[in-house]
Amino acid sequence: MLRRRGYRLTTQRRAVLDVIARSRDHLTPGEIHQQVVRRHPGVGLVSVYRTLALLADMGLICEVHVGGNCRSYLLRRPLGHHHHLVCSDCGRVVDFSDCDLGQLEKRLAEDTGYEIEGHLLEFAGRCPDCRAATFT
Amino acid sequence: MLRRRGYRLTTQRRAVLDVIARSRDHLTPGEIHQQVVRRHPGVGLVSVYRTLALLADMGLICEVHVGGNCRSYLLRRPLGHHHHLVCSDCGRVVDFSDCDLGQLEKRLAEDTGYEIEGHLLEFAGRCPDCRAATFT
DNA sequence: CCAGTTAATGAAAATTAGTTTCATTTGCAG
DNA sequence: CTGCAAATGAAACTAATTTTCATTAACTGG
Ligand SMILES: [Mn+2]
Ligand SMILES: [Mn+2]
Ligand SMILES: [Zn+2]
Ligand SMILES: [Zn+2]
Numbered sequence: 001m002l003r004r005r006g007y008r009l010t011t012q013r014r015a016v017l018d019v020i021a022r023s024r025d026h027l028t029p030g031e032i033h034q035q036v037v038r039r040h041p042g043v044g045l046v047s048v049y050r051t052l053a054l055l056a057d058m059g060l061i062c063e064v065h066v067g068g069n070c071r072s073y074l075l076r077r078p079l080g081h082h083h084h085l086v087c088s089d090c091g092r093v094v095d096f097s098d099c100d101l102g103q104l105e106k107r108l109a110e111d112t113g114y115e116i117e118g119h120l121l122e123f124a125g126r127c128p129d130c131r132a133a134t135f136t
Numbered sequence: 137m138l139r140r141r142g143y144r145l146t147t148q149r150r151a152v153l154d155v156i157a158r159s160r161d162h163l164t165p166g167e168i169h170q171q172v173v174r175r176h177p178g179v180g181l182v183s184v185y186r187t188l189a190l191l192a193d194m195g196l197i198c199e200v201h202v203g204g205n206c207r208s209y210l211l212r213r214p215l216g217h218h219h220h221l222v223c224s225d226c227g228r229v230v231d232f233s234d235c236d237l238g239q240l241e242k243r244l245a246e247d248t249g250y251e252i253e254g255h256l257l258e259f260a261g262r263c264p265d266c267r268a269a270t271f272t
Numbered sequence: 273c274c275a276g277t278t279a280a281t282g283a284a285a286a287t288t289a290g291t292t293t294c295a296t297t298t299g300c301a302g
Numbered sequence: 303c304t305g306c307a308a309a310t311g312a313a314a315c316t317a318a319t320t321t322t323c324a325t326t327a328a329c330t331g332g
Contacts, residue, residue, distance in 0.1 A: 007309095009299075009300095010310080012309085012310070013309090020209065020210060023210065023211075024210075024228060027209060028208050029209075029290085030288090032209070042311080043311085044311045045311095046292095046310075046311065049289095049290070050309080050310085052209060060212055062220070064209070064222060065201045065208075065256065071165055071199075071319090072162040073156060073162060073163060073168070073188055073191075073199055073200070074159070074160075074161065074163065074198055074200065075196070076196055076198045084198070084200060085250055087250065092161065093161070094248050094250070104234070104235065104236065108230075108259060112230050112264075113267075114262060114263055116259055116261035117224060117261045118259070119257065119258060119259045119260065120256065120258040121255065121256070121257050122201060122255060122256040123241065123250075123255045124253050124254050124256070125245070127250055131249075143280095144280065144327085145328075145329095146279090146280065147327095164318095165318085166317090166318080179281090181282095181319090182281075182319090183282075185318095185320080186281085207289085
């Protein structure tokens, strides 16, 4: 796949991909680097970052948004359970409450054996203002 | 609300909350600090961080998970559009593909005027293994 | 209102994460 | 093979976040 897009197939890229493919967990760049170095000492953390950017860009790896790593906050307007629709251009946020995921949640719980505790749902899009601005 | 939970109502906490409440955007700790300092010079960035942690903990503010700030990756197993169910204990990830949000997406688009481009959906829960481990 | 207690703060250092630069290496097309 | 551009690693650099600790100030009880 890398080749097909004109990227070179280097040992470091192989190694990073190998670690990610082997693991069932999600790993941070640091963790990936640690594992890479075991077999390939000398591989730099920089290359791990570069490879991850590349792979994410190509859609070969997924990001997981667990926990409070993401730092961007706003007031909780409706105080209860709700979700966000965020403008990908200006960042404006609209809240909404009806997500109706109970059906899906129940099925997932049955299929996987997980005891589901909650969910994160966010839509991204372009707000009316930003859309208008484009056609000016 | 702070008082009710036994926390002191300090000027810095007021200030942070005030900035967040005023703004319609989501703000990073740094941005919040900048605005706080305008009216209250001398307030430390540290306090902003501490206050944010507190408020998030109490559920008074929302996090927004936009963009690639979160660094945790795993191989994209099903290559197409899909979502994650993450164990909140050990981090194990299950992929699933049927999210059926078209209905909601359409309604949101109509109600808000946003041109919706995509969504992020993640469930959190405890995997069978971790659940079993509890009852040992 | 006042003093005492103790949670909360700010300065500074320490840690951690991520990016940039640049000389050197290496994959790969020819 | 050879040559060259892409990719790498070391190191410096920037930015974000946490820890430590002496000082301050919010609240409690009188
Ligand atoms: Mn919200
Ligand atoms: Mn996935
Ligand atoms: Zn917008
Ligand atoms: Zn688990």
